[in-house]
């Protein structure tokens with residue numbers, strides 16, 4: 001029987017510990033999508049070389065990340081989990097797509113401009129063609145839905161452009177993928193001082209990692225930036241307060257959220273109480289994930305087995321696409 005499920009693909013770089021932004025922007029959706037779609041999830045180890053040239057910890061980081069993904073809900077029986085570097089077909093497709101990507105658009109990409117600011121001494125060609133490699137990741141499985149956080153929206157739009165150009169020049173091979181989140185809107189989880197998105201390599205006190213222990217989670221939340229509270233009823237929340245409310249809405253009961261919302265709107269909020277509650281609820285949410293991930297990491301052979309299984313399945317799908325691609329180009 002023909003498989004009619006839509007194809008889903010997403011990836012994550014093995015550049016640090018998983019944090020709440022990765023969980024709510026990506027993993028939570030992935031774990032749900034695996035039951036409804038044909039899902040491919042991978043560790044973007046080639047992409048990590050654009051910013052993390054030192055590969056000493058790559059293997060450890062990769063295994064840890066797979067453990068965290070599985071602890072966070074991915075079931076290797078329900079989705080394909082693999083390493084980008086195990087699929088050489090992606091590199092070939094990247095080469096073809098590079099001829100369809102223009103310098104101007106690559107230089108204009110927000111993530112590229114950010115990286116130029118962050119690492120001016122290492123503006124390598126991999127960095128500027130980062131979105132092309134990402135497009136190859138997605139198009140190699142002819143994926144339709146790409147569950148990612150808000151920061152990746154532009155890359156998915158670029159993927160659509162490259163796919164459209166390919167189809168136009170060589171014939172219809174690729175569907176046009178869209179960024180996806182179950183809530184409809186893509187999410188951006190702010191860091192604890194509201195100055196930007198939570199991210200793996202940021203100031204560690206500003207990010208909550210799924211590997212943080214109970215004491216550390218509590219310390220980070222209690223130190224999170226607040227102020228004296230609003231002075232007028234129904235005020236707009238500053239970003240750093242909104243960020244705490246967002247976290248509360250993700251891990252706490254509705255009654256709890258409603259109570260603090262009401263307190264805020266009536267100018268009687270006590271941020272100390274709110275943070276205490278938030279810390280408690282975050283600890284209950286994170287503890288089982290952390291413990292599960294730590295347990296899984298004790299069995300590297302099992303993790304390697306998941307990855308080699310996944311590589312087999314992912315290569316099969318990748319090869320099928322590449323046959324069409326080569327045929328369309330005329331090789």
Ligand code: ADP
Pocket residue numbers: 011012013014015020021022023024025026147148149150151152187188189190197198199200201
């Ligand atoms: P990081 O930026 O922390 O290094 P990645 O770039 O590897 O993480 O991102 C992996 C996934 O997690 C992507 O889908 C990305 O959009 C999502 N993501 C990362 N940070 C956040 C955040 N703060 N809010 C929402 N989604 C996020």
Ligand code: TRP
Pocket residue numbers: 009010011012013044047133134137138146148152155
């Ligand atoms: N660029 C993504 C990030 O930093 C990671 C990634 C690489 C990705 N290839 C992908 C995400 C393909 C979705 C689809 O988060």
